[in-house]
Amino acid sequence: MYRRNQKSLKAWPPSFTPLLNARPCHTSHETQYNSISMGDEDELVHQHSSHHATHAVRQLTWALILTLIIFIVEFIGGLESHSVSVLSNALHLLSDSGAMALAYYAAKVQAHPPTARLSYGYRRSGILAALINGLALVILSTLLIAAGIYRLIRPQTVQAPVMVWLGLLALVFNAAITLLLIRHEEHDLNVRSMFWHAVSDAAGSFSVMVSGLLILWTHWSGFDPLSGIIIGLVLFRASVAITRKSIAILMEATPLGIDPAAIEASLRLIPGVDDVHHIHVWALESGYNVLSAHVLTGNMSLREGQQLLATLKTRLTTDFAIHHVTIQLETDHHPHPDDDCIHPSS
Known part of the structure; x- marks a missing residue:
């Protein structure tokens, strides 16, 4: 689960952490973006279960x-x-x-x-x-x-x-x-x-x-x-x-009817996704599928990262019946120490 507070930002991968911990240039509504949160979804799924x-x-x-x-x-x-x-x-x-x-x-x-x-x-x-x-x-x-x-x-x-x-x-x-x-x-x-x-x-x-x-x-x-x-x-x-x-x-085997290779190919077609690896799909119980994956992206802002996560989650939920999604974003961009300002246009 991703949240806006500092504690959850530290949970992001090291390759993406410098960008997420950067100080925003503005304090206006431009900084009021939200990360993907699975909490409400999990609560609804638990109530359904x-x-x-x-x-x-x-x-x-x-x-x-x-x-x-x-x-x-x-x-x-x-x-x-x-x-x-x-x-x-x-x-x-x-x-x-x-x-x-x-x-x-x-x-x-x-x-x-x-x-x-x-x-x-x-x-x-x-x-x-x-x-x-x-x-x-x-x-x-x-x-x-x-x-x-x-x-x-x-x-x-x-x-x-x-x-x-x-x-x-x-x-x-x-x-x-x-x-x-x-x-x-x-x-x-x-x-x-x-x-x-x-x-x-x-x-x-x-x-x-x-x-x-x-x-x-x-x-x-x-x-x-x-x-x-x-x-x-x-x-x-x-x-x-x-x-x-x-x-x-x-044994956390891949559920019948779900092809990890097909998932990888589908996610690669989403704009902003450069590579997908470490895909794991298993069933927590019969009919409740869980996925974790690493997604490599280019240089993007936090806002763009949230939008990409939302797109990935929607694709996995609607096309592959994945109920709980955990995605680790990775980037090959490592900003310099003085490059700690998030620009909406970046």
């Missing part, structure tokens, strides 16, 4: 409550009917309840404002939760595939009528949870991981119901593990994608 986080917390709360209810129903029904498949689905719901509780906590703290130590706030808490949930989904889907293969080799007797009714009831609850989360899954990686948890639960409940119907019709219990394997493969693919994206954000 907090607004989304508040809605995410509300949706995750209801999703967690509904998941716990159907878990209790399926667990009791599985014990009463001695159905291994229903009990397995209930344990799946229990693991998802734990994941949703973690996602709820992450979304809750994500709305907290920045502090002196955490200048970006808790934005990445959702990414950490998404990573943990993604890894949990990878493990869970692998276990489901392994369990399905084992039950194909060693079939077990199941109570098909209980499977049908409990599967239908769970499907209704899981469909409601999925509809609750679908509005936010595109904008929040943490909610997206919970969305896929809910989708996997709905698919599991549908599998239990359909498998029960097929078993009633054919008297072959192998339909249950077959559907479980298919669901496990779909879940595994989705969980790997979430895990990889979470790791990429934490």
Whole structure:
């Protein structure tokens, strides 16, 4: 963030500092220029992020409550009917309840404002939760595939009528949870991981119901593990994608769809820009992109430097979806000690 006071001017690069620390020739309105300030923009972005986080917390709360209810129903029904498949689905719901509780906590703290130590706030808490949930989904889907293969080799007797009714009831609850989360899954990686948890639960409940119907019709219990394997493969693919994206954000990789070379070429076309280097683009969280770069300019006044910064920021925001911009201006002009006067025409 650039400001007009002396403290912030010292933060400019050494090659540009002599020009910025020069004494103005006039005290009239000509000296009332302002540097680019990101503070208001960051505050608006934080309020926007907090607004989304508040809605995410509300949706995750209801999703967690509904998941716990159907878990209790399926667990009791599985014990009463001695159905291994229903009990397995209930344990799946229990693991998802734990994941949703973690996602709820992450979304809750994500709305907290920045502090002196955490200048970006808790934005990445959702990414950490998404990573943990993604890894949990990878493990869970692998276990489901392994369990399905084992039950194909060693079939077990199941109570098909209980499977049908409990599967239908769970499907209704899981469909409601999925509809609750679908509005936010595109904008929040943490909610997206919970969305896929809910989708996997709905698919599991549908599998239990359909498998029960097929078993009633054919008297072959192998339909249950077959559907479980298919669901496990779909879940595994989705969980790997979430895990990889979470790791990429934490490693500050360049976001998908953003080409640093294209950014450099675009900035070079702006009048006043001689060179662009040290470009770094990363995502603070899913959908919030950050950029830092060095821009080499010719000899220009402070006013012209501010105008150039405004142009650069506008280009990056509108053309490349960069939300937070930090640009270091550099110049090869080093004024003499007596050349400490800023002229508007310079």
